[in-house]
Amino acid sequence: MKKQVFLFALVLFGIGLMSGCKPKGPAGVTTSGAAAKVYVPPGQYDEFYNFVSGGFNGQMAVYGLPSGRLFRNIPVFSVNPENGYGYSEETKPLLNTSHGFVPWDDLHHPALSTTNGEHDGRWVFGNANNTPRVARIDLRTFRTVEIIELPNSGGNHSSPFITENTEYVVAGTRFSVPVGENRDVPISSYKENFKGTISFIKVDPQTGRMHIAFQLRTPGFNYDLSRAGKGPSHGWFFFSCYNTEQAYTLLEVNASRNDKDFIMAVNWKKAEEYLAAGKGKTEKARYAHNIYDEKTHMATSTILEEVTVLDVTELPGIVYFLPCPKSPHGCDVDPTGEYIVGSGKLAAVMPVFSFSKMQQAIANKDFEGEFEGIPIIKYQSALYGEVQKPGLGPLHTEFDAQGNAYTSFFVSSEIVKWNVKTLQVLDRVPSYYSVGHLCVPGGPTKKPYGKYVIAYNKITKDRYLPTGPELTQSAQLYSIEGDKMQLLLDFPTIGEPHYAEAIPASLLKDKSLKIYPIEENQHPYATKGEKMARVERKGNDVHVYMTAIRSHLTPDNIEGLRVGDNVYFHVTNLEQDWDIPHGFAIKGANNAEILIMPGETQTLLWKPLKPGIYPFYCTDFCSALHQEMQGYARVSPAGSATPLKFSTGEISSQK
Amino acid sequence: MKYQYLLSLALLLACTQQRPESESSGDVTYGPGQSAVQDNISRPDIIRIASNSNVHKTLVAALKAVDYVDALSNAGPFTYFAPTDEAFDKLPAGTLANLLKPENKNQLRNILEYHVYVGNIREDRITDGMILNQVNLKNITINRSPDGKITINGVAQVMGVVEASNGTVYVIDTVLLPPANN
Numbered sequence A: 001m002k003k004q005v006f007l008f009a010l011v012l013f014g015i016g017l018m019s020g021c022k023p024k025g026p027a028g029v030t031t032s033g034a035a036a037k038v039y040v041p042p043g044q045y046d047e048f049y050n051f052v053s054g055g056f057n058g059q060m061a062v063y064g065l066p067s068g069r070l071f072r073n074i075p076v077f078s079v080n081p082e083n084g085y086g087y088s089e090e091t092k093p094l095l096n097t098s099h100g101f102v103p104w105d106d107l108h109h110p111a112l113s114t115t116n117g118e119h120d121g122r123w124v125f126g127n128a129n130n131t132p133r134v135a136r137i138d139l140r141t142f143r144t145v146e147i148i149e150l151p152n153s154g155g156n157h158s159s160p161f162i163t164e165n166t167e168y169v170v171a172g173t174r175f176s177v178p179v180g181e182n183r184d185v186p187i188s189s190y191k192e193n194f195k196g197t198i199s200f201i202k203v204d205p206q207t208g209r210m211h212i213a214f215q216l217r218t219p220g221f222n223y224d225l226s227r228a229g230k231g232p233s234h235g236w237f238f239f240s241c242y243n244t245e246q247a248y249t250l251l252e253v254n255a256s257r258n259d260k261d262f263i264m265a266v267n268w269k270k271a272e273e274y275l276a277a278g279k280g281k282t283e284k285a286r287y288a289h290n291i292y293d294e295k296t297h298m299a300t301s302t303i304l305e306e307v308t309v310l311d312v313t314e315l316p317g318i319v320y321f322l323p324c325p326k327s328p329h330g331c332d333v334d335p336t337g338e339y340i341v342g343s344g345k346l347a348a349v350m351p352v353f354s355f356s357k358m359q360q361a362i363a364n365k366d367f368e369g370e371f372e373g374i375p376i377i378k379y380q381s382a383l384y385g386e387v388q389k390p391g392l393g394p395l396h397t398e399f400d401a402q403g404n405a406y407t408s409f410f411v412s413s414e415i416v417k418w419n420v421k422t423l424q425v426l427d428r429v430p431s432y433y434s435v436g437h438l439c440v441p442g443g444p445t446k447k448p449y450g451k452y453v454i455a456y457n458k459i460t461k462d463r464y465l466p467t468g469p470e471l472t473q474s475a476q477l478y479s480i481e482g483d484k485m486q487l488l489l490d491f492p493t494i495g496e497p498h499y500a501e502a503i504p505a506s507l508l509k510d511k512s513l514k515i516y517p518i519e520e521n522q523h524p525y526a527t528k529g530e531k532m533a534r535v536e537r538k539g540n541d542v543h544v545y546m547t548a549i550r551s552h553l554t555p556d557n558i559e560g561l562r563v564g565d566n567v568y569f570h571v572t573n574l575e576q577d578w579d580i581p582h583g584f585a586i587k588g589a590n591n592a593e594i595l596i597m598p599g600e601t602q603t604l605l606w607k608p609l610k611p612g613i614y615p616f617y618c619t620d621f622c623s624a625l626h627q628e629m630q631g632y633a634r635v636s637p638a639g640s641a642t643p644l645k646f647s648t649g650e651i652s653s654q655k
Numbered sequence B: 001m002k003y004q005y006l007l008s009l010a011l012l013l014a015c016t017q018q019r020p021e022s023e024s025s026g027d028v029t030y031g032p033g034q035s036a037v038q039d040n041i042s043r044p045d046i047i048r049i050a051s052n053s054n055v056h057k058t059l060v061a062a063l064k065a066v067d068y069v070d071a072l073s074n075a076g077p078f079t080y081f082a083p084t085d086e087a088f089d090k091l092p093a094g095t096l097a098n099l100l101k102p103e104n105k106n107q108l109r110n111i112l113e114y115h116v117y118v119g120n121i122r123e124d125r126i127t128d129g130m131i132l133n134q135v136n137l138k139n140i141t142i143n144r145s146p147d148g149k150i151t152i153n154g155v156a157q158v159m160g161v162v163e164a165s166n167g168t169v170y171v172i173d174t175v176l177l178p179p180a181n182n
Helices: A002-011 A017-021 A032-038 A187-193 A268-276 A355-363 B002-013 B046-052 B057-065 B085-089 B095-099 B102-113
Strands: A048-053 A060-065 A070-074 A107-115 A118-128 A133-138 A143-149 A158-162 A168-172 A194-203 A210-218 A222-228 A236-242 A260-267 A281-293 A298-311 A319-325 A328-333 A339-344 A349-354 A367-371 A374-377 A383-388 A394-399 A404-409 A414-419 A425-430 A435-439 A452-457 A473-479 A486-493 A500-504 A534-538 A541-549 A552-554 A557-562 A566-573 A582-586 A594-596 A601-606 A612-617 A630-636 A645-647 B078-083 B116-118 B130-133 B139-144 B150-152 B156-164 B167-172
Touching: A032 A486, A048 A107, A048 A452, A060 A486, A107 A158, A107 A500, A118 A158, A118 A500, A143 A210, A158 A194, A158 A222, A158 A236, A168 A222, A187 A194, A194 A236, A210 A268, A210 A281, A236 A328, A236 A339, A260 A268, A260 A328, A260 A339, A268 A298, A319 A339, A319 A349, A319 A355, A339 A355, A339 A394, A339 A404, A349 A355, A355 A374, A394 A435, A404 A435, A414 A435, A435 A500, A452 A486, A452 A500, A534 A557, A534 A645, A541 A582, A566 A582, A566 A594, A582 A601, A594 A601, B046 B057, B046 B078, B046 B156, B046 B167, B057 B078, B057 B085, B057 B095, B057 B102, B078 B156, B095 B102, B150 B167
Parallel strands: A210 A298, A222 A328, A319 A374, A328 A394, A541 A566, A557 A630, B078 B167
Antiparallel strands: A048 A060, A048 A500, A060 A070, A107 A118, A118 A133, A133 A143, A143 A281, A158 A168, A168 A194, A194 A210, A222 A236, A236 A260, A260 A319, A281 A298, A328 A339, A339 A349, A349 A383, A367 A374, A394 A404, A404 A414, A414 A425, A435 A452, A452 A473, A473 A486, A534 A541, A541 A552, A557 A645, A566 A601, A582 A594, A582 A612, A612 A630, B078 B116, B130 B139, B139 B150, B150 B156, B156 B167
16 A cells, blocks of 8 residues: 555656756857867867777777867778778688688777887777777778787677787686686586686787787686786786676676675786796687788788686786775776776775785785685785775776876766875766766876876767767767866767777877888789789689779770679779779679779679679779779670670770 | 755755856856756656655755766666655654755765665565675665565665666665664
């Protein structure tokens, strides 16, 4: 009876208190002061490049700051029919894995390469969450040039974070998974069979080439995020761990039971010592390593069979646990390298650990216990202090050069500025709504550039004109130049932005490649002049050596193709002129188009299914006679005797 | 008397979600947060449910007093224990008025955070003896009798359960007071 009354009361939708709080209309929202700070006049350049993960689109977007203008969406882990990435013969191998060709993934975190803890502007790395991989993008070409798969991993989330000199890119598994020979085990054998893996990917300092130097085998938790130490803590890495309960179902409840989970401190120099001493075990594994060669314009994929494993439960001194409240998500190291900030996403307190205290605690064996033989350092012994009740749902922290930290709070939807030394909250600003990651230019480096903090919001609801149920995510730009943060701009993003990094434009813009020199083109099917354009048949494979230059394709008449052929259009763009790409597409192809940059060769495979005449054309508006840049391919029935012919500009008398 | 005070407080607070002028950023105005999103189509969230209930006026006023309405309008998800007005009335005389003083904001917030769990525990997932660690980092213990009655910390009876868009609301007849230590 009483229950019914209350329920009735609850469903009564009376004059809600909300109705008095309508937002003020757009009139109150704009403004010259803020506008002047983000206005980049036409023809002028932005101050920063902002590399923003595309989340579930699998790509990495490049925006300018402070304008918020989108420049590029770099295809990384997902196919991109817009330019042929993952469709052209040259780029397909980049998306090869031990599971075969995977056309999609989920990219969460960009990591810009560093030298001595500062941006060096060479590469940006990105992680594939779903089918665990790490990619490297060359910042001269803004192209994905390498992808390495990670065996023994599931949900490559704490990745790719890098050491001070880009010695290593690390990749920690979110899901612990069965490792070893037999993986066909009951899910309920989690505690026995499921293990964590942290891959240390060595990066060649000259070429950037990656290889898995070793994998740490760790207890079966979820590994969430990580940061390398720097300065005094260089040689260490810190990973947030949740699900120390080792639950394998309904983690929402079952992985939230412990008051404290862990931050895992990894002494990777110690791991290197063990490796050098031959303590690593070589284990069988299958994983793809894909490399794009800028000279041949072509990627190759190699399946590797072995990986070296260091078991941290057997090799003391590599790993220590720091207790951290409530399912820590972010795990960030300040510019001095002394302070490690843990963000328990369910907690209302943020611990700040001291690297020097942690070292002292290790030296004193100041442990409160162990987990699978790994020492757990006493919380108080490594703790510098706690930021008390800074907000609800702390996620990530970035830093400025003045000793301040900026932490995002998902649940209370705000950015909170606090001082790392005093642990005092200095300012807070709302985000609209539910900020996830945030970015201060240079924020994860030893020398942050500061100036702005950008919030990457998960939810926009009423912030923009509605577009049906599926809405954009957003970025919000705040000035951090004064004592108080100042909201300047918000702009919609493509994909779902997770982490982002920003780098001064001056470090990249002058070395950006304009063209591929045609004389350096070593593509085996390159056609370095129209006179060399031709069509060759090898059984059912037909290779079309085609050139593109304003405003014709050579050859543009092709006959003698047959149903059942594999027709490879190897199109070389003969232009040596900045920003004159050509494109190529043919009617009915069960494929995408290709875009070919000046001096480049790209290949589109076409498998004609029916006899007939097939138009093809240049898809990138290249010139005043772009609409004239077209041709025909004639397909005859399988086994027909139509002679192979190709030409451009030849006119027979028409009957 | 006390009730009147609360009601007027509620009205006063209803429109203070926007940041005061002094804090606004130059000329960009900080609008209200998610609690003010105009949406009568979606299933109501916890704050809308509480605001539209006529037995949670005290609770809503208190949540507003500690700037908590936007948080509970968030995607969450939350398990929310919502004491009724009568539950607040059961507190010793003067307790609530005292808590609502600006200088006691943190204390009130601590109590209100003791009513929030981040994670949606639906009624059918409640088991006898279940322990939840609340937003203020203190635990609550949930008991479920064989006939299905749910009690929190042995003192608060669950009087009704409402599914919200961002979690589950358990209406309780007693305010939960956090222990000094867990």
